Amino acid sequence: MEELEKLLRWAENNLQAEYIEIRYEDVSRFHAQLKDGIFKTFTTQQSHGYGIRVLAQGAWGFSTTTKDDDVKDAILRAYKMARVSSTGRKEKVKLADIEINEDVVRSKMQVKPEDVSIEEKVKRMKNLERLLKKGDEVASTEIRYEDASGEKLLVTSEGTRIRWELGYIWQYLWVTGKNEKGLAAARDEIGSVDYGWEFFEKETEELIAERILKKLRAQLNGVYPKRGEFPVVASPIIVGIIAHEALGHLAEADLTINSPFHNLIGKQIAPEYVSMSDRLVEGGFGNDLYDDEGTRVRDVQIIKRGILQEIMLNREYAARYNMEPNGHARAENYSVPPIIRMRNTVFERGDHTLEELLEGIKFGYYLVDYRGGQAELNSSFQVGVQEGYIIRNGEIAESIKDTSISGIAIDALRQISAVGKDFDIEMGRCGKGQMAYVSSGGPHMRFDRGIVVGGQR
Amino acid sequence: MNLIKFGEKYFDEMEIAIYRRKEIRAEVELNQISLSLARDRTVAIIRGIKDHRLGIAVVESDQEDKLQDSIILAHKMAKMNTPDERWMSLPGKQSYATPKPVEDELKSVEPDFFVKLLIDASKEIKNQDPRAMVAGGEAGSTLSESEIMNSHGLEVSQESGGTYFYLYLVGRIDGGVTPGIFDMDVGRGLELNVDRVVTSLLDKLKKAYTVVPAKNGEFPVIFEPFALAELLEFTIVPAISGERKVKGTSYLGDKLGQKVISEKITIVDDPWHPLNVEQLIADDEGVATRQTEIFSRGTFRSYLWDSYWGNVSGEGSTGNAYRNLKTGGLGIAPHNLVILSGSQNVEDILSSVKEGYLVSLLQGAHSSNPDTGDFSVVANPAFKIEDGEIVGSTVFMMSGNALSILNRVEAISKEQRMVYAMGKGVYPHILFQDVKIASVAK
Known part of the structure; x- marks a missing residue:
C-alpha cells in the first residue's frame, strides 16, 4: 500500500490528471477439471498485476502491467491514453462524489480454500463423479472446480484506501446422458464468496448429483414443446434469470441510456405486486462491501411496487443521471477497467403458493432451470431452458426437452399475474465483455402471457 | 538457463x-x-x-x-x-x-x-x-x-x-x-x-425503424454470416471434436463418410484462408496447423483432434489444440471455419424470397445443446422479406436441429465475410427452407 501511495503522490505532482486509481491484485488459484475419470487440467495459477485508470482532460485512459517496477510507466501510459480519449469527447466525464473510505474488507469464509489440502479437493471431486456415474444413463461427466485466495488493493488520488481479502469457490458440472431416445445434457453451477469450504456441508456431493441427474432425466425423457405464447409458471431459478437478463441488464445505467427503460424511470411498468432489486443476499455470489471504485455497495430497488425506481450506477453514470452512486462498478480482475454490473438480482416475494400459481392453467409450461440467456437493448430476451414440464389442467405433467423462452421484457412484465411467497437464488456468471460472479432469483411467478416458448412442434 | x-x-x-x-x-x-x-x-x-x-x-x-x-x-x-x-x-x-x-x-x-x-x-x-x-x-x-x-x-x-x-x-x-x-x-x-x-x-437501421410482426409457421430464412457463425459455433463445432467422438457424445458418432448435410455445403478448417487474420503455423501445443476438410459436399470427412485425443484414438493430431490461458488446459477447436461460397449474389438470393426473413444476429445461440445439435434461439435483429424486398424489422424465435437445417439449404452466396466474433471463420449468406418460427415482436 505504501509503495502505491508514493507512486500516486508522484503522479499527482507530475501529471495534470483529475483522478488516478490503482488496483493491485495478487491472487493464487487452484483449478481442476475432472473429465470422465481423468484430470484434464490440474493447475495452480499465480496472478499478479496492476490496473491503472486515469481521468485527464475529462476523459478516461487505462493501462495494465504485471511488473512491480513498471507501475510508474503504466501510470504514464494510462495518462497518455486519457489525453488521446479527450480528443474524441465533447462532454467531459464527471464523477459523482462518494464517501472516501479507508478500510480492510475481511473474508467471511470460515475455512478458506487455501487451508484445505488439494488431496481433500480431489477426493470430493472424485466422490461427486462416482455419484454421477451411478446414473445408468450417464455417458460422460465433466466437473470443473476453482478456488482463489489473495488480496486486492484500491488506492485513489481522492484518498480511498481499501484492502480486500479475496477468495471464492466455484464449481461447474456438465453431464451428458444417453438413452433409447438419444443424447441429452444438463449443467449445474454453484459458487460462493462468503462461504469457504464449509459451503460443501450444505452443497453435498449427494445433493448436487441428485439435482443434476433430475435435470438430465427430464431432458432425456422429455418431449419437444409446442411453439408459441402460453401461460408459464417460472421457478425461482427461471424468475432469477428473467430478472437478470430481461430486466437487470436494462437497469445497468450504461445500457439503460439506450434502452426503453431510459424514458420509463418513475413510471409504472409492472403490476403493483411486482418488486425487483439488485441487493445483498445471504449467500449471494455478487456480495461485496465496496465496488471497484471504492463506493459502498447498497441495495438498489429497481422496481418498487411496479414502478421503475432505481438503476445500477457507477460514479460516471451517477453524475450523468444526477443520482448517488450505488456500488455497481465491478472489474473481473486488475487487467480490465470497472464497468457497471449486477450483483444479486432478485424479484421480491409475493403471497401465493405454487399450487395457486398452477391453478386454472389448462395448458402451459412449468419452467424450472435454464442453460444460458441473453438480452438486447430493445428489451428482447432469450433464456435456454434445461428443465421444464407441461402444465395440464393445473397439474405438472411430462417433462420437455431442448427449448428456450423469449419475450419483450417491458411487455412480459405487465403479464405477471401472481407472485409466490417462496424465495431461492442461483449462482452463476455474467458476461459483458468481462466475466462477473452474480446471483439471481426470487419466488415462483406466473406469467399469463408475454413469454414465447420456442418449441420444435 | x-x-x-x-x-x-x-x-x-x-x-x-x-x-x-x-x-x-x-x-x-x-x-x-x-x-x-x-x-x-x-x-x-x-x-x-x-x-x-x-x-x-x-x-x-x-x-x-x-x-x-x-x-x-x-x-x-x-x-x-x-x-x-x-x-x-x-x-x-x-x-x-x-x-x-x-x-x-x-x-x-x-x-x-x-x-x-x-x-x-x-x-x-x-x-x-x-x-x-x-x-x-x-x-x-x-x-x-x-x-x-x-x-x-x-x-x-x-x-x-x-x-x-x-x-x-x-x-x-x-x-x-x-x-x-x-x-x-x-x-x-x-x-x-x-x-x-x-x-x-x-442501411439496416433505416429498415429497422419499421417494426413488423413475424408470423408463426415455417418460412425460408436467410442467415447472414454473423448469425450463421453463431449457430455453427454452438451446434456444429462441439460435435466435430475428436474428444466427443472417443466418448460417444457427438451426434455425428460413426457417420464419417456418410452424407449428413446438404450436398451444397463444404466446410473446411483453413488457418491460411486469405481472409483470416491470425494465420497460425502451429497450434497451442506446437503441432503444425493444416487445412482439414470437415464436410465435403455434405459428406462428413473428419473430426478435429489435439495430440491427447488424437493419440488415444490413433487418428493423430490435426493441429487443433487450443489453450485456456487461465487454467492452462487444452481443448479442441477449429482455427478458422470456412463455408465455401456458392454461386448467387446476396441480392439475387434476397429477390428470390417471396415471403420469409433475413437474420442478422442471434440471441442465445450459446444455450443450444451441443450434445444433440438442437437449438432454440431468438432472431434479433431480423428483417421481414416480402416479394424480395425487406419491409421492416422483427423479432422471432427459431427452433430446430443443426443437421436438419443444414439439410435444407436452398442457396449459398458468392460473397463471404470474415467473422471475428461469436464464432470465428469465413461465412457466406445461406438461404434455408422451412425454418420453424414463433413470433416475439408484436
Whole structure:
C-alpha cells in the first residue's frame, strides 16, 4: 500500500490528471477439471498485476502491467491514453462524489480454500463423479472446480484506501446422458464468496448429483414443446434469470441510456405486486462491501411496487443521471477497467403458493432451470431452458426437452399475474465483455402471457 | 538457463508455452470516446507429466526465476494428481509452413488512429441519421507472440496480429429503440473498411425503424454470416471434436463418410484462408496447423483432434489444440471455419424470397445443446422479406436441429465475410427452407 501511495503522490505532482486509481491484485488459484475419470487440467495459477485508470482532460485512459517496477510507466501510459480519449469527447466525464473510505474488507469464509489440502479437493471431486456415474444413463461427466485466495488493493488520488481479502469457490458440472431416445445434457453451477469450504456441508456431493441427474432425466425423457405464447409458471431459478437478463441488464445505467427503460424511470411498468432489486443476499455470489471504485455497495430497488425506481450506477453514470452512486462498478480482475454490473438480482416475494400459481392453467409450461440467456437493448430476451414440464389442467405433467423462452421484457412484465411467497437464488456468471460472479432469483411467478416458448412442434 | 533441461529433473516430459500480447484500443459510447487503453500481458504455462500424472502451473511472467518456480509448482501439482493411464506423449518435432509476417505498421500504430476512426464514423452516422445512437463500439490492434517448446525437441515461435473495428447502433422510436444493429471489419493491417461498415449499419437501421410482426409457421430464412457463425459455433463445432467422438457424445458418432448435410455445403478448417487474420503455423501445443476438410459436399470427412485425443484414438493430431490461458488446459477447436461460397449474389438470393426473413444476429445461440445439435434461439435483429424486398424489422424465435437445417439449404452466396466474433471463420449468406418460427415482436 505504501509503495502505491508514493507512486500516486508522484503522479499527482507530475501529471495534470483529475483522478488516478490503482488496483493491485495478487491472487493464487487452484483449478481442476475432472473429465470422465481423468484430470484434464490440474493447475495452480499465480496472478499478479496492476490496473491503472486515469481521468485527464475529462476523459478516461487505462493501462495494465504485471511488473512491480513498471507501475510508474503504466501510470504514464494510462495518462497518455486519457489525453488521446479527450480528443474524441465533447462532454467531459464527471464523477459523482462518494464517501472516501479507508478500510480492510475481511473474508467471511470460515475455512478458506487455501487451508484445505488439494488431496481433500480431489477426493470430493472424485466422490461427486462416482455419484454421477451411478446414473445408468450417464455417458460422460465433466466437473470443473476453482478456488482463489489473495488480496486486492484500491488506492485513489481522492484518498480511498481499501484492502480486500479475496477468495471464492466455484464449481461447474456438465453431464451428458444417453438413452433409447438419444443424447441429452444438463449443467449445474454453484459458487460462493462468503462461504469457504464449509459451503460443501450444505452443497453435498449427494445433493448436487441428485439435482443434476433430475435435470438430465427430464431432458432425456422429455418431449419437444409446442411453439408459441402460453401461460408459464417460472421457478425461482427461471424468475432469477428473467430478472437478470430481461430486466437487470436494462437497469445497468450504461445500457439503460439506450434502452426503453431510459424514458420509463418513475413510471409504472409492472403490476403493483411486482418488486425487483439488485441487493445483498445471504449467500449471494455478487456480495461485496465496496465496488471497484471504492463506493459502498447498497441495495438498489429497481422496481418498487411496479414502478421503475432505481438503476445500477457507477460514479460516471451517477453524475450523468444526477443520482448517488450505488456500488455497481465491478472489474473481473486488475487487467480490465470497472464497468457497471449486477450483483444479486432478485424479484421480491409475493403471497401465493405454487399450487395457486398452477391453478386454472389448462395448458402451459412449468419452467424450472435454464442453460444460458441473453438480452438486447430493445428489451428482447432469450433464456435456454434445461428443465421444464407441461402444465395440464393445473397439474405438472411430462417433462420437455431442448427449448428456450423469449419475450419483450417491458411487455412480459405487465403479464405477471401472481407472485409466490417462496424465495431461492442461483449462482452463476455474467458476461459483458468481462466475466462477473452474480446471483439471481426470487419466488415462483406466473406469467399469463408475454413469454414465447420456442418449441420444435 | 535451459529451462527444459531444468524441468527434465522433475518430469518425464515437459512443455513450456509463453504468450505475450500487446493491445491498444479505443472504445466509443454515446457517440464519444469512453475510454482508451493500452494493455500488456505475458502468460507462461508449464505442463509437465511425471509417471502419467499431469501438473500445470500458470504464471503472468516470462522471467526465468518465475518460470523455474512454476516448474517446481507444476511438479508439486503432478505429484498430487492421479495417473492418467491413457497418456501417451507430448508431440514431437514438426515441420511448419512459412509464417506470414505481421504488418510493420501494426507495431507502430498509435491510439489516436483508432480514436479518429471511431469519431469520424460516429459523426458520419449522426449526420446521416439524427435518430441513430452509437451505443457501443471499439477499434484497436493486437500483437501476439507465442513460444512453445517441449522436452521432445519441439520448438516453435510465431507472431500474429491484426486490427478490428466494430459499432453497435440503435435508433430511437416512440420512447423505445430499434433492435441493436452490429457490424465490424477486421484486417491484418491498418486498412479497415470503415465506410462499408457505416454504410451497412445505416442501411439496416433505416429498415429497422419499421417494426413488423413475424408470423408463426415455417418460412425460408436467410442467415447472414454473423448469425450463421453463431449457430455453427454452438451446434456444429462441439460435435466435430475428436474428444466427443472417443466418448460417444457427438451426434455425428460413426457417420464419417456418410452424407449428413446438404450436398451444397463444404466446410473446411483453413488457418491460411486469405481472409483470416491470425494465420497460425502451429497450434497451442506446437503441432503444425493444416487445412482439414470437415464436410465435403455434405459428406462428413473428419473430426478435429489435439495430440491427447488424437493419440488415444490413433487418428493423430490435426493441429487443433487450443489453450485456456487461465487454467492452462487444452481443448479442441477449429482455427478458422470456412463455408465455401456458392454461386448467387446476396441480392439475387434476397429477390428470390417471396415471403420469409433475413437474420442478422442471434440471441442465445450459446444455450443450444451441443450434445444433440438442437437449438432454440431468438432472431434479433431480423428483417421481414416480402416479394424480395425487406419491409421492416422483427423479432422471432427459431427452433430446430443443426443437421436438419443444414439439410435444407436452398442457396449459398458468392460473397463471404470474415467473422471475428461469436464464432470465428469465413461465412457466406445461406438461404434455408422451412425454418420453424414463433413470433416475439408484436
